[in-house]
Amino acid sequence: ITAMDSNHQSNYKLNKTEKKFLRKQIKARHTLLRHEGIETVSYATQSLVVANGGLGNGVSRNQLLPVLETCGPVDALLMPPNKPYSFVSYKTAEESKKAYVTLNGKEIVDDLGQKIILYFNFVEKAQWKELGLQALPPGLMVVEEIISSEDEKMLLESINWTEDTGNQNVQKSLKHRRVKHFGYEFHYENNNVDRGKPLPGGLPDICDSILEKWLKEGHIKHKPDQLTVNQYEPGHGELHDIFDSSLCFCLSFKVVMDFKHPDGITVPVMLPRRSLLVMTGESRYLWTHGITPRKFDTVQASKGHKSGIITSDVGDLTLSKRGIRTSFTFRKVRQTPCNCSYPLVCDSQMKATPPSFPESKREASQLEQEYVHRVYEEIAGHFSSTRHTPWPHVVEFLKALPRGSLVADVGCGNGKYLGINKELYMIGCDRSQSLVDICRERHFQAFVCDALAVPIRGGACDACVSIAVIHHFATAERRVAALQELVRLLRPGGKALVYVWAMEQEYNKKKSKYLRENRMSQGKEEEGSSDTPGPELLVEQVPDTGHKEPACQMPSISDFQEGGRNSREVTNSKLPVHTNRTSFHSQDVLVPWHLKGNPGKDKPAEPFGPGGSHDPSPVFHRFYHVFREGELEAACQTLSNVRVLRSYYDQGNWCVILEK
Amino acid sequence: MKLLTHNLLSSHVRGVGPRGFPLRLQATEVRINPVEFNPDFVARMIPKVEWAGLLEAADTLHLVEVPKEPIEGYEHDEKFLRKMHHVLLEVDVLEGTLQCPESGRLFPISRGIPNMLLSDEETET
Numbered sequence: 127i128t129a130m131d132s133n134h135q136s137n138y139k140l141n142k143t144e145k146k147f148l149r150k151q152i153k154a155r156h157t158l159l160r161h162e163g164i165e166t167v168s169y170a171t172q173s174l175v176v177a178n179g180g181l182g183n184g185v186s187r188n189q190l191l192p193v194l195e196t197c198g199p200v201d202a203l204l205m206p207p208n209k210p211y212s213f214v215s216y217k218t219a220e221e222s223k224k225a226y227v228t229l230n231g232k233e234i235v236d237d238l239g240q241k242i243i244l245y246f247n248f249v250e251k252a253q254w255k256e257l258g259l260q261a262l263p264p265g266l267m268v269v270e271e272i273i274s275s276e277d278e279k280m281l282l283e284s285i286n287w288t289e290d291t292g293n294q295n296v297q298k299s300l301k302h303r304r305v306k307h308f309g310y311e312f313h314y315e316n317n318n319v320d321r322g323k324p325l326p327g328g329l330p331d332i333c334d335s336i337l338e339k340w341l342k343e344g345h346i347k348h349k350p351d352q353l354t355v356n357q358y359e360p361g362h363g364e365l366h367d368i369f370d371s372s373l374c375f376c377l378s379f380k381v382v383m384d385f386k387h388p389d390g391i392t393v394p395v396m397l398p399r400r401s402l403l404v405m406t407g408e409s410r411y412l413w414t415h416g417i418t419p420r421k422f423d424t425v426q427a428s429k430g431h432k433s434g435i436i437t438s439d440v441g442d443l444t445l446s447k448r449g450i451r452t453s454f455t456f457r458k459v460r461q462t463p464c465n466c467s468y469p470l471v472c473d474s475q476m477k478a479t480p481p482s483f484p485e486s487k488r489e490a491s492q493l494e495q496e497y498v499h500r501v502y503e504e505i506a507g508h509f510s511s512t513r514h515t516p517w518p519h520v521v522e523f524l525k526a527l528p529r530g531s532l533v534a535d536v537g538c539g540n541g542k543y544l545g546i547n548k549e550l551y552m553i554g555c556d557r558s559q560s561l562v563d564i565c566r567e568r569h570f571q572a573f574v575c576d577a578l579a580v581p582i583r584g585g586a587c588d589a590c591v592s593i594a595v596i597h598h599f600a601t602a603e604r605r606v607a608a609l610q611e612l613v614r615l616l617r618p619g620g621k622a623l624v625y626v627w628a629m630e631q632e633y634n635k636k637k638s639k640y641l642r643e644n645r646m647s648q649g650k651e652e653e654g655s656s657d658t659p660g661p662e663l664l665v666e667q668v669p670d671t672g673h674k675e676p677a678c679q680m681p682s683i684s685d686f687q688e689g690g691r692n693s694r695e696v697t698n699s700k701l702p703v704h705t706n707r708t709s710f711h712s713q714d715v716l717v718p719w720h721l722k723g724n725p726g727k728d729k730p731a732e733p734f735g736p737g738g739s740h741d742p743s744p745v746f747h748r749f750y751h752v753f754r755e756g757e758l759e760a761a762c763q764t765l766s767n768v769r770v771l772r773s774y775y776d777q778g779n780w781c782v783i784l785e786k
Numbered sequence: 787m788k789l790l791t792h793n794l795l796s797s798h799v800r801g802v803g804p805r806g807f808p809l810r811l812q813a814t815e816v817r818i819n820p821v822e823f824n825p826d827f828v829a830r831m832i833p834k835v836e837w838a839g840l841l842e843a844a845d846t847l848h849l850v851e852v853p854k855e856p857i858e859g860y861e862h863d864e865k866f867l868r869k870m871h872h873v874l875l876e877v878d879v880l881e882g883t884l885q886c887p888e889s890g891r892l893f894p895i896s897r898g899i900p901n902m903l904l905s906d907e908e909t910e911t
Binding site for chain 1 (some may be wrong): 787788790791794795796797804806808827829830831833834836893897898899900901902903904905906
C-alpha cells in the first residue's frame with residue numbers, strides 16, 4: 127500500500143510531489159533495512175517505524191507522542207538512543223493504518239526549530255533488541271553531590287575569566303569554549319604537561335580545601351597538582367585523550383559522557399550537576415571518553431537527574447537540553463616514568479614519536495621488531511585461534527607436490543599448513559617463538575629464525591611456501607631479500623608459493639572476505655571508509671538546512687598516530703593506522719589487532735556477554751606493506767634465477783608461484 | 787628436532803657459507819617418538835640426506851648401526867629402510883645445542899625447538 131492509493135484506482139497517475147514523496151518513503155525503507163536491519167512490511171500491522179522521528183535526530187518524546195496520539199491511544203513508543211527513528215504501536219491495526227495514511231509526510235518541528243518530515247512504514251513488531259546489561263567501564267565511579275551548592279557557587283566564582291595577559295594560570299579563549307590552567311599548563315596538541323615548568327600560584331585556595339576534603343573522605347588517593355577548567359557553550363563538547371584525567375567533575379549542568387572501548391562499544395554515562403567522576407585503571411587507560419558536541423543528551427525520562435548508565439529501555443528515554451557547562455579536570459603530574467600495564471597504549475612507554483616510514487635498514491629492522499615481532503609474541507595465542515582455516519589454493523599447491531618432497535614453510539605461524547599433506551616432509555620456521563611453540567604442540571617440525579636468514583642449506587628444498595609473510599618487511603630491499611632467501615632454499619626446478627596482502631581489497635568488482643566480514647561491533651566511528659557522519663536523517667529534509675550534527679568525535683589511538691592520508695608525499699612521514707575491514711588508503715600501514723582475553727572463546731557478535739562483563743582488551747599495531755597489482759611479480763622478476771609460473775589474486779592477496 | 791630436520795639445518799652466520807654444515811649436535815635430552823613406517827616415504831628421503839652430516843649426528847647421540855651409506859637397491863630393502871626410518875624420523879632431540887662448525891656460534895634447542903635467531907650484527911652484510 128502507499129499513502130496515496132487507499133481509495134484510488136490502480137491506474138492513478140501520481141503527480142510530481144507524490145512521486146517524490148514515494149521515492150523518499152522507499153528510500154527510508156531501504157535505509158532501515160540495509161543499515162539497521164529493520165524489515166518493513168507492506169501490509170498493515172499494529173506497529174510502525176517512524177523514520178526521522180528519533181532521539182538521534184533531535185526529536186523528543188514529548189514532541190512526537192502528541193502527534194501520534196491524534197490517530198489513537200499509543201500502546202508503546204520506543205525511541206532507541208542515537209537513532210533517527212522510533213517505533214510506535216497502536217492497540218489496533220485500524221489506528222496504525224490511520225497513522226500511516228494521515229501522518230506520512232507530516233512535517234513537525236524539533237526543539238531547535240528545525241523542520242522535520244516523518245516517514246511511516248509498517249513493521250511486524252515494534253521492538254528493540256536489548257544489548258544486555260551494560261556495566262560501567264571498569265575502574266569508573268560517579269559520586270553524586272560531591273560538593274554543596276554553596277561550594278559550587280564559590281568554585282565557579284573563583285575562576286577569573288577576564289584576560290590577564292602575560293600572567294600565570296594560562297588562559298585561552300577558544301571558539302565556544304574557555305580554558306584555564308592551574309599548576310601546570312596542559313598541552314592538548316601532544317597531551318602532555320611540561321613537568322619542568324610549573325605555573326606559579328598553584329591551584330586556587332578553594333580547590334585546595336575541597337581536594338583536602340576528598341582526600342580525607344577517601345574519594346581520591348593522591349592530591350592532584352594540576353587543574354584545567356573548561357567552560358562550554360551548549361552544542362560543544364570536549365575531546366579528551368586517554369591519558370589525562372583521573373578526576374573530573376561537572377558543575378552548572380548535567381551532561382552525558384560517552385566512554386568508548388577500542389572494540390567500538392560505547393557506554394553513555396550520565397553525570398549530574400555537582401558530581402565527581404573518578405577514572406582509574408581500565409576506564410582511564412583503555413577507554414577513551416568524550417562529550418559529544420550535541421545540543422541535547424538522551425537521558426531517562428523517569429530517572430530525572432540521577433547519575434549512572436543511560437538505560438537501554440527505549441521506552442523511557444527523552445532529550446535534555448544542555449546549558450553552559452563548566453568542568454574542572456584535576457590531574458596529578460607523574461614525576462617518575464610511567465610503568466602502567468598498558469605499554470602499547472602508553473605514551474611514555476611507546477617510542478617518543480609515533481612510527482614513521484623507515485629510512486634505513488636499521489630503522490626498518492627496528493620498526494619490524496616493534497610492530498611485527500613484539501606484537502606476534504604478545505598475540506600469538508589469540509592470533510593462532512583465528513588462523514585455523516587453510517586457504518584452498520595453498521592446500522592445492524601442497525597437495526600437488528610429489529610424494530616425499532622436502533618443503534619449507536617460511537613464516538609458518540601456528541603451523542596451519544605443516545600437516546596438510548602427510549606425504550611431504552615439511553619444516554616450518556617463524557620469527558615468533560610463541561608461534562613456533564604452538565607448532566611444536568601440534569607435533570610439527572619447526573624452529574625459530576628470521577626469514578632474511580633461513581638456516582637451511584641451499585638447494586635442499588623441493589618446494590617452499592611463504593604465506594602472508596613478506597608484507598611485514600618494511601623496505602622494498604628487505605622484501606626482495608626475503609624472496610631471494612626462499613629461492614636459495616630451492617633445488618633447481620623447485621617451486622615456491624608466495625602470498626602477500628593486496629592493497630586492492632576489491633577486485634573484479636568483488637569484495638574480499640576481509641571487507642565483507644564487517645561486523646557491527648567493529649568500530650565504525652573510527653576514521654571510517656564511509657563519509658556519513660553519525661546520527662543523521664534517514665531521508666533528506668525539505669529544505670536541507672545543512673545542519674548536521676558531527677559524528678561522535680572520539681580521539682582514539684588512531685587519531686593520535688595518524689599523520690594524515692597523504693603520508694607518502696612527505697619524507698619521514700608518519701605511518702597511518704588502518705581501520706580494519708575497510709579498503710587500504712596507503713601501502714605502508716599499521717593494522718590494529720584487538721587482543722581478546724580468552725583465545726578459546728568465539729568472537730562475540732554482541733559487544734557484551736550475558737554477565738554484563740566485558741574483557742577490555744589492548745590494541746596492538748602491526749606493520750604491513752600491502753602490495754599493488756603486479757608488484758610481487760615485479761619483485762620476483764628482479765631475481766636472476768627464477769621464472770614466474772603463475773600470478774593470481776586470491777581473497778585479498780596477490781599470489782605468485784615461481785620456479786628456480 | 788628430528789635428525790632429518792637437523793640434516794637440513796646449516797649455520798647462517800655471516801661469511802660461513804657451506805662451511806656451516808653440519809651443525810654440531812649436542813643433546814641433553816632425547817626421546818624416541820614412534821612414527822608409522824612408510825617405506826615409500828623413507829625411500830624418497832634417502833637421496834636427499836647429506837650422509838656425512840647424518841653419521842656425525844647419529845654418532846654424538848650414540849645411535850648404533852647406522853649404515854655408512856645407502857646400499858644398492860635400498861628402495862626395496864625393508865631392513866635398511868626401517869633402520870633409516872628410525873634414525874631420521876623417530877629420534878627426537880628435545881634439549882641440547884647446535885654449534886656452527888666454522889664460527890663456534892651456539893644455537894639452543896629447547897622443548898624440541900632450535901632457536902636459530904642471529905643478532906643484527908651477526909647477519910650484517
